[in-house]
Amino acid sequence: MSAPARDLVASEWRKVATTRIVWVLTAVAVVYSSVQAGTLVLIAAPGLMEGLAGTVLTDDLLAKPEYITAVLGQAGTASIFVLLLGVIAMTSEFRHMTITSTFLATPMRGRVLVAKMALFAGIGAGVAVVAFAGVLLTTTLALVPFDHAPITLEAAASVLAGAVVGLALMAILGVSVGSLITNQVAAIVTALVWVMLVEALVTLAFPAVGQWLPGGALNAAMAVALRADMSGGMSAADVLPPWGGILVLLAYAGVFAAIASRTTLRRDIT
Amino acid sequence: MTATTGPTIEVASLTKVFRRSVTAVKDLSFTVSPGRVTGFLGPNGSGKTTTLRCLLGLVRPTDGQALVDGRPYRDLPNPTGMVGAALEASGFHPGRTARNHLRVVAAAAGLPASRADEVLEAVGLTDAGRRRLVEYSLGMRQRLALATALLGDPGALILDEPANGLDPEGIAWLRSYLRARAAAGGTVLVSSHALSEMQQTVDDVVIINKGELVQAGTLSSLSTGERVVLRSPDEARLLPLLLREGSGVEADSRPDGSILVTGLSAAEVGHLAFSGGCELHELSTESDALERIFLDLTRGDA
CATH class of the missing domain: 3.30.70.100 (Alpha-Beta Plaits)
Structure with missing residues (x-):
C-alpha cells in the first residue's frame, strides 16, 4: 500500500538531512574515537608514562601487531553515538508529534519502522567509515615518533569491515529501542545507563553473560577481542564468533522491533 | 486543483473509549458528501478531534467504523491522494524549514519534491518557505498544516480547527479556498468550536456534544424560524x-x-x-x- 519502500527511505533521509543532530553526533563520534585511539598509542609509548602509578610496561606494546589492530579498533567506540542517533530518530517523531504526518502518509506503521532501520543501517555504516578515517589518521600521526609494528592493510581492512557491520547493527538497535521507549528522554537515559553502567558491570563480573549482551555482541561482530580484553576484562574464550555477534545484535533489534510494533506503535496517536 | 469528485466520508456507529474508561465518542453516525463544505461543530472536548483521528487511522475505534470511500484509511491504496488532513498546528520539527517539512512528507507519499513549492504558493507561504519552523507564528503553522494536506492534491480535505490563529484576512481567504474546493467537487470536512466562524463557509453541519450526535443536516435546516x-x-x-x-x-x-x-x-x-x-x-x-x-x-x- 501507498508509496514504495524506496520513497519511504528517501523521506527518512530527508528527515535526517534537514535537522542537525546527525551531523553533530557524527562529528562528536569521530573526535571521540580518534582521541581514544591517540590515547591508546600514547599510554603504550615507551618512556611517556614512566613514573605514573601502576604503569609498569613490561612489553613494548607498540611492537605488537595485535595492539596496533586494537588501536584502530577504537573506531568502534563511535557505537554509543550511533545507538543514540537511532534512538533519537524514532523518539523525536513522538517528541515533536511529526509522527502524525508520518503515519498519515504511511498508515501501515510497520513500514515506517522498517524504512528507518534500513536508512540507519546505512548511516551507522557511514559513521563507521568516517570514524575509522579519523582513527587511522590520528593513529598514524601519533605513532610517528615511536618504533612500532606497521599498520597493515589487512588489519585496517578487517577493522573497517567490522566497524561498518557493527555500527550498522548498533544504529538498527537504536531505532528499535526508540520505538519501544517512545519518550525521548527516557529512551536516551535508558540507553546510556545500560551501556555505561549495567552492561559494563555485568561484563566485568560475569564475562560469560556479557558476551550475550549488545555491547559484547558488538565487540564480537567487530572481531576486536583484544579491545574488550583490555577494557572489560573479557578473555578470548568469552567472545562469540563474529557471525554470532551479528546474529545476537540482529536478534535484539528484531525482538525489540517486533514488541514495539505490537505495543507502542499500535497505540492511538492523540 | 482537480475537478474530480471527492470521496464520501462515512462515520457509522463510531464509539471510542480511551483508557480509564473515558468515552470520547459514543455511537456517532454521519455522512459527509462531496461537493459540499461540511462543518463539524461542537464545544471544546466534545469528541471532534477523536472522531477525525479515527477517520485517519491514527486512533483505533472501540466500536463502529470511520470510512473514506467505503474503506478504513489505512486500507486506502493512495491515502495522501485521497484525503488531505490538517490536524493541529504542533506536528512540526522546529529545526526544519517549512519547505523541508513538506519535502519529507512528499517523499513519503511518493510525490515529487516540486510539490512542496506548489503547495507553499497555494497557501501564500512562498516567501517564508525557507525559514525554520521555530520562527513560525500560529497562523503560519495553520497555513503550513493546510499546505501539507494539499500535497497529494486529495479529493477530500479534513481540517481540524483550521481557523484557529488565523487573522480575519486569513479566515476570509480560508473560506473562499474551501468554497472553491467544494465547488470543484471536493469533499471538505472542517471542524470548529464556533459556528459563527463557519457560518458563511459551510453547506452542511454535523453538531456533536459530549461525543454524541446532536444534529446533522443542511445549515438552513438548523434554523427553526426567524x-x-x-x-x-x-x-x-x-x-x-x-x-x-x-x-x-x-x-x-x-x-x-x-x-x-x-x-x-x-x-x-x-x-x-x-x-x-x-x-x-x-x-x-x-x-x-x-x-x-x-x-x-x-x-x-x-
Whole structure:
C-alpha cells in the first residue's frame, strides 16, 4: 500500500538531512574515537608514562601487531553515538508529534519502522567509515615518533569491515529501542545507563553473560577481542564468533522491533 | 486543483473509549458528501478531534467504523491522494524549514519534491518557505498544516480547527479556498468550536456534544424560524397584538431595551404594528440566530 519502500527511505533521509543532530553526533563520534585511539598509542609509548602509578610496561606494546589492530579498533567506540542517533530518530517523531504526518502518509506503521532501520543501517555504516578515517589518521600521526609494528592493510581492512557491520547493527538497535521507549528522554537515559553502567558491570563480573549482551555482541561482530580484553576484562574464550555477534545484535533489534510494533506503535496517536 | 469528485466520508456507529474508561465518542453516525463544505461543530472536548483521528487511522475505534470511500484509511491504496488532513498546528520539527517539512512528507507519499513549492504558493507561504519552523507564528503553522494536506492534491480535505490563529484576512481567504474546493467537487470536512466562524463557509453541519450526535443536516435546516428584533415606544400595546397571533409566538424584553420576537417573520411583525397603529423605531432580524441555536444545542448540562 501507498508509496514504495524506496520513497519511504528517501523521506527518512530527508528527515535526517534537514535537522542537525546527525551531523553533530557524527562529528562528536569521530573526535571521540580518534582521541581514544591517540590515547591508546600514547599510554603504550615507551618512556611517556614512566613514573605514573601502576604503569609498569613490561612489553613494548607498540611492537605488537595485535595492539596496533586494537588501536584502530577504537573506531568502534563511535557505537554509543550511533545507538543514540537511532534512538533519537524514532523518539523525536513522538517528541515533536511529526509522527502524525508520518503515519498519515504511511498508515501501515510497520513500514515506517522498517524504512528507518534500513536508512540507519546505512548511516551507522557511514559513521563507521568516517570514524575509522579519523582513527587511522590520528593513529598514524601519533605513532610517528615511536618504533612500532606497521599498520597493515589487512588489519585496517578487517577493522573497517567490522566497524561498518557493527555500527550498522548498533544504529538498527537504536531505532528499535526508540520505538519501544517512545519518550525521548527516557529512551536516551535508558540507553546510556545500560551501556555505561549495567552492561559494563555485568561484563566485568560475569564475562560469560556479557558476551550475550549488545555491547559484547558488538565487540564480537567487530572481531576486536583484544579491545574488550583490555577494557572489560573479557578473555578470548568469552567472545562469540563474529557471525554470532551479528546474529545476537540482529536478534535484539528484531525482538525489540517486533514488541514495539505490537505495543507502542499500535497505540492511538492523540 | 482537480475537478474530480471527492470521496464520501462515512462515520457509522463510531464509539471510542480511551483508557480509564473515558468515552470520547459514543455511537456517532454521519455522512459527509462531496461537493459540499461540511462543518463539524461542537464545544471544546466534545469528541471532534477523536472522531477525525479515527477517520485517519491514527486512533483505533472501540466500536463502529470511520470510512473514506467505503474503506478504513489505512486500507486506502493512495491515502495522501485521497484525503488531505490538517490536524493541529504542533506536528512540526522546529529545526526544519517549512519547505523541508513538506519535502519529507512528499517523499513519503511518493510525490515529487516540486510539490512542496506548489503547495507553499497555494497557501501564500512562498516567501517564508525557507525559514525554520521555530520562527513560525500560529497562523503560519495553520497555513503550513493546510499546505501539507494539499500535497497529494486529495479529493477530500479534513481540517481540524483550521481557523484557529488565523487573522480575519486569513479566515476570509480560508473560506473562499474551501468554497472553491467544494465547488470543484471536493469533499471538505472542517471542524470548529464556533459556528459563527463557519457560518458563511459551510453547506452542511454535523453538531456533536459530549461525543454524541446532536444534529446533522443542511445549515438552513438548523434554523427553526426567524428571530425578529424590534423597538417601539408603543410596546405595551404592540406585544399583546403579536402574542395573539399564535401559540408559537414569544416575545422577550432584552437588557438593551429591544424586544426579541420568535414565531413571526419581520414582515408579519411590521404588518401587525402598522395595522395596530404602533410606532416602530427598529425592525430587524437577528443575524447571529444560528450561533444562538448552536449554543442552545450544545449547552452542557453536566
